[in-house]
Amino acid sequence: MLRKLVLISVTAVAAVLATGGTPVAAASHPVRFVSIQADPPGTDDGSNDSLNQEWVVLKNYSSHAVKMGSYGVDVGKKEFDFPSGFTLQAGSRVWVHTGQGTNGRHDVYWGRTSYAYPNKTGYGVSLWGPGGIQNGQHVAELEDTCMVLSSANGPC
DSSP states (O other): OGGGGHHHHHHHHHHHHHHTSOOGGGGGOSEEEEEEEOSOSSOOOOOHHHHTTOEEEEEEOSSSOEEOTTOEEEETTEEEEOOTTOEEOTTOEEEEESSOOOOOSSEEEOOOSSOOSOSSSSEEEEEEEEEEEETTEEEEEEEEEEEEOSOSEEEO
16 A cells, blocks of 8 residues: 555655645644654664664554554655554554564564664655545555654654
8 A cells, every 4th residue: 555655755755844844734633653763772783672672653642542454654665554453542652663573552563674764864754544535546645744854863
């Protein structure tokens, strides 16, 4: 689903950069980025422990649970799709770790064996939601964007 939307993601990130802020529509979406740690502490040795110190945090700001099975996170051409049965409870946060591990209520694992995020600034991470149907095709909807502008680690 997300592979078809990389161009849209780049366009959305460019629009956010041009306006200097978060997309207006993002405020109406219940699940949004909180923070990112794109540069894990210590040496980037490629170990699973180091990969799992690279993450983004999302929060459900609504008063109801959100089924995340049709949501995904993308960084350029790298994509993470939430497990089909994953639900983010009202007010809860979830850490999306780059490496391998066992998914739980507050932690999900991408399963990558290499780093996903550049250790630099000047890019965006996008959260895509279920969207709808356009011209007979299912399309995802941009829910939020985390702009990494002044530091590889910090709030979105």
